[in-house]
Amino acid sequence: MTKQPVSVNGVVRWKDVGQSANTAPTSREPKVILLRHAIGEVLRDVRQRQNRTLREVSHSARVSLGYLSEVERGQKEASSELLASICQALEIPLSQMLAEVSERMAVEEGFNVPDTVPAEFSEQFKREYGVSATSSKDIPSGEPTLSPTR
Incomplete structure (x- = not known):
């Protein structure tokens, strides 16, 4: 195995090359999912199922379009008040949104909740x-x- 320089945004890092698939470490650790990513995915899916734009929902929820976009992309951790406002704008109960988040996270983590x-x-x-x-x-x-x- 050798090292090769790789430049990303002007920063040089060293990458291992030449490692075969059968020598790669195989760890079976559970997948870690961030809550803000799961919440963002569910909010985006709900909004898209309703064929609504970010602008419409952000206006109804009284939150900036940019901030709502960041929440949907999992870049911002929304407060409970903000989540309640977004859910109200999407006309879904907060509990329903959180239940869908929980179900998705359980599937991603390989945990089956009957x-x-x-x-x-x-x-x-x-x-x-x-x-x-x-x-x-x-x-x-x-x-x-x-x-x-x-």
């Missing part, structure tokens, strides 16, 4: 609605969430 309803909730749901709930999709929208102490 979409199942705990047994006690399922039984209570069955008593109240006459139907068994096996996933959160079985719970009617607009209904209050079930609490185990009822």
